[in-house]
Amino acid sequence: MEFKRKPVTDIGIDETxxxxxxxxxxxxxxxxxxxxxxxxxxxxVETCMRCGMCTTSCHHYLGHNNDPTYAPAxxxxxxxxxxxxxKGNVSKEDIKKYAxxxxxxxxxxxxxxxxxxxxIDIAYLIALVRRMCCLIGVVPQYIxxxxxxxxxTTNMLWFRQDEWLDTIQWLEDELxxxxxxxxxxxxxxxxxxxxxxHGLEAKYMTGLITNMAKIMNVAKVDWTLPDTDGWDYTVKxxxxxxxxxxxxxxxxxxxxxxxxxxxxxxxxxxGHAFRTAVYEGVRYLGWQEPPIPYIHGxxxxxxxxxxxxxxxxxxxxxxxxxxxxxxxxxxxxMGKMLRYIVAQLCENIVxxxxxxxxxxxxxxxxxxxxxxxxxxxARIEGGKVKAEQIRNTGAKIVxxxxxxxxxxxxxxxxxxxxxxHVKFLVDIIAEIxxxxxxxxx
Amino acid sequence: xxxxxxxxxxxxxxxxxxxxxxxxxxxxxxxxRVFTTLKMAKKEKVIYPYLNLKxxxxxxxxxxxxxxxxSMRKHPWFTAVxxxxxxxxxxxxxxxxxxxxxxxxxxxxxxxxxxVSLADAMTVIVILCSILLIFRRLYQQDIKFLTxxxxxxxxxxxxxxxxxxxxxxxxxxxxxxxxxxxxxISGEIMLIAIPFTRLSHMFMFFLTRAHTGxxxxxxxxxxxx
Numbered sequence: 001m002e003f004k005r006k007p008v009t010d011i012g013i014d015e016t017x018x019x020x021x022x023x024x025x026x027x028x029x030x031x032x033x034x035x036x037x038x039x040x041x042x043x044x045v046e047t048c049m050r051c052g053m054c055t056t057s058c059h060h061y062l063g064h065n066n067d068p069t070y071a072p073a074x075x076x077x078x079x080x081x082x083x084x085x086x087k088g089n090v091s092k093e094d095i096k097k098y099a100x101x102x103x104x105x106x107x108x109x110x111x112x113x114x115x116x117x118x119x120i121d122i123a124y125l126i127a128l129v130r131r132m133c134c135l136i137g138v139v140p141q142y143i144x145x146x147x148x149x150x151x152x153t154t155n156m157l158w159f160r161q162d163e164w165l166d167t168i169q170w171l172e173d174e175l176x177x178x179x180x181x182x183x184x185x186x187x188x189x190x191x192x193x194x195x196x197x198h199g200l201e202a203k204y205m206t207g208l209i210t211n212m213a214k215i216m217n218v219a220k221v222d223w224t225l226p227d228t229d230g231w232d233y234t235v236k237x238x239x240x241x242x243x244x245x246x247x248x249x250x251x252x253x254x255x256x257x258x259x260x261x262x263x264x265x266x267x268x269x270x271g272h273a274f275r276t277a278v279y280e281g282v283r284y285l286g287w288q289e290p291p292i293p294y295i296h297g298x299x300x301x302x303x304x305x306x307x308x309x310x311x312x313x314x315x316x317x318x319x320x321x322x323x324x325x326x327x328x329x330x331x332x333x334m335g336k337m338l339r340y341i342v343a344q345l346c347e348n349i350v351x352x353x354x355x356x357x358x359x360x361x362x363x364x365x366x367x368x369x370x371x372x373x374x375x376x377x378a379r380i381e382g383g384k385v386k387a388e389q390i391r392n393t394g395a396k397i398v399x400x401x402x403x404x405x406x407x408x409x410x411x412x413x414x415x416x417x418x419x420x421h422v423k424f425l426v427d428i429i430a431e432i433x434x435x436x437x438x439x440x441x
Numbered sequence: 442x443x444x445x446x447x448x449x450x451x452x453x454x455x456x457x458x459x460x461x462x463x464x465x466x467x468x469x470x471x472x473x474r475v476f477t478t479l480k481m482a483k484k485e486k487v488i489y490p491y492l493n494l495k496x497x498x499x500x501x502x503x504x505x506x507x508x509x510x511x512s513m514r515k516h517p518w519f520t521a522v523x524x525x526x527x528x529x530x531x532x533x534x535x536x537x538x539x540x541x542x543x544x545x546x547x548x549x550x551x552x553x554x555x556x557v558s559l560a561d562a563m564t565v566i567v568i569l570c571s572i573l574l575i576f577r578r579l580y581q582q583d584i585k586f587l588t589x590x591x592x593x594x595x596x597x598x599x600x601x602x603x604x605x606x607x608x609x610x611x612x613x614x615x616x617x618x619x620x621x622x623x624x625x626i627s628g629e630i631m632l633i634a635i636p637f638t639r640l641s642h643m644f645m646f647f648l649t650r651a652h653t654g655x656x657x658x659x660x661x662x663x664x665x666x
Contacts, residue, residue, distance in 0.1 A: 001582060037485075038482070039478050039479075039484070040482075040485055040652070043649060046639060046641065047639065049639060049642055050587040051523075052587065055583040057512070077586075113653060114510075114511065114512070114664065114665055117512065118653075119504075119649050119653025119654065119657075120649060283487050288490050330661065331661045331663070332661055354511075357663035358511055358664075
């Protein structure tokens with residue numbers, strides 16, 4: 001079986017390769033192999049028995065009609081094994097192939113790790129090759145643009161600080177149409193909670209910030225948004241494995257929290273940001289665990305519902321299914337909390353199979369959706385398993401507490417004609433919660 | 442050992458000094474590999490701080506128990522074959538009457554032995570499983586794609602002592618003593634090869650599972666099985 005793919009053009013990969021030479025490629029590979037890797041790479045490569053237990057765990061393998069070149073171990077064979085066999089002397093064509101496999105055929109969801117008898121961290125091996133590509137500068141253009149934005153503005157969409165403040169002001173105006181004297185505090189010192197937003201929420205999906213503000217006001221949470229850069233919790237540098245930028249962004253988040261003297265940071269419904277803030281980012285900065293609690297939207301809603309700070313007026317009756325985002329379920333075990341929340345909100349829950357931490361990835365995560373339009377087909381094909389899973393539940397609403405899952409499943413919905421609505425928890429809660437009489441305008 | 446000095450021949454060489462050599466290389470090589478791996482792991486700052494005994498043991502227990510993981514339940518046939526293969530592979534040489542007699546002869550120690558007919562059957566099982574594993578590599582597309590020449594060598598390396606042992610025991614093909622010599626040499630080669638080939642998974646298993654088990658259990662609060 002050969003590695004056969006339809007040609008796809010991506011400036012970030014093709015143009016960069018026109019500029020660099022083999023010497024630079026070798027230098028980047030040697031740097032990663034000698035300076036950044038050690039026992040894990042060696043043991044993982046030497047212990048793999050090529051047993052194939054991981055093969056059917058991968059949605060890309062299943063989505064591409066069982067093409068062996070999409071199996072997890074096969075992706076490792078075609079990338080890092082190949083690099084090691086060639087002792088780092090690889091051609092530009094090789095790099096192009098590695099970039100394609102690692103950025104657009106793997107979501108780093110780590111489901112295959114659960115299927116490996118030796119627990120070989122396949123996502124780590126794939127990420128290593130991404131790191132090499134990143135050091136050469138070979139990264140899909142859409143990811144790289146967002147990383148550059150993070151480098152300069154600490155947010156993903158080239159949003160300026162004054163635009164941020166302006167946005168929050170008019171969002172507060174809008175909020176007051178629903179909540180009497182509703183407030184969105186900005187840069188409030190000694191608040192209990194620092195809330196960070198998703199870059200997209202500030203630019204295109206502002207309703208999500210308004211809805212979160214609604215919940216925060218009703219639950220009477222002492223919260224604030226940052227008044228400076230660093231309000232965007234996303235860290236797209238994770239996808240490119242650009243550790244330096246990732247470290248800078250995460251550091252800004254924690255520094256902002258310390259400057260405002262808050263007790264914890266809360267983010268909305270996002271997978272990769274949470275994962276970066278509690279694992280990759282803090283580990284890169286040298287902390288074992290986050291220096292102050294870093295709370296995900298699911299944990300927040302769980303606490304608010306459990307403590308009765310928000311009450312639900314009327315539950316949703318349509319059949320609902322739950323998407324378990326890898327980065328908060330497989331990476332942080334929030335499955336039970338998520339199910340508790342959904343049970344409070346909905347009457348009729350139909351679970352996907354498999355579910356919870358064995359759930360399949362939405363095929364959009366780990367940078368695949370951020371690779372942009374050139375790679376959309378790869379993502380949609382890989383999402384076939386997820387589409388079937390959703391179709392089999394017969395649900396009308398898919399609750400996806402993650403921006404990436406949300407958008408990914410929306411695309412699957414259109415392509416595979418699933419006829420579902422994809423919803424965030426924050427939207428559902430804001431819609432169906434009780435608003436006390438005195439808060440009604 | 443003395444036999445070799447009294448009557449030097451390939452047979453006494455394989456029966457005495459080479460056994461010593463094989464066991465020494467196996468043990469020292471194994472310790473060396475584990476030791477260097479543990480030392481190298483220190484350089485990676487994300488391994489030791491997160492190790493957790495409870496989840497290491499959970500992980501190892503789940504993966505040593507037949508059908509203890511979702512992966513094994515999804516591959517029932519392969520799981521059955523590999524478990525039977527590994528159990529026979531380890532138990533047969535350890536509890537074989539002939540082998541225990543040799544230990545007794547040199548060190549005056551002995552332990553419970555498998556009935557001869559059972560040991561014989563287990564040997565055949567190892568050989569059959571090896572054939573199945575080879576066929577799987579040849580005919581299952583995804584594994585065929587992963588397989589390189591060395592993977593066949595490793596299986597043959599493991600199967601050879603069992604094939605020759607079986608032939609010697611039943612005095613087939615070659616004269617008993619010649620076959621026995623080949624049997625001993627092939628066994629010694631296998632032992633020596635363990636630390637230096639992917640057969641080292643027999644002890645690396647515990648290290649990788651410790652890391653992944655701890656990461657999944659203690660840090661990610663999810664299952665690695």
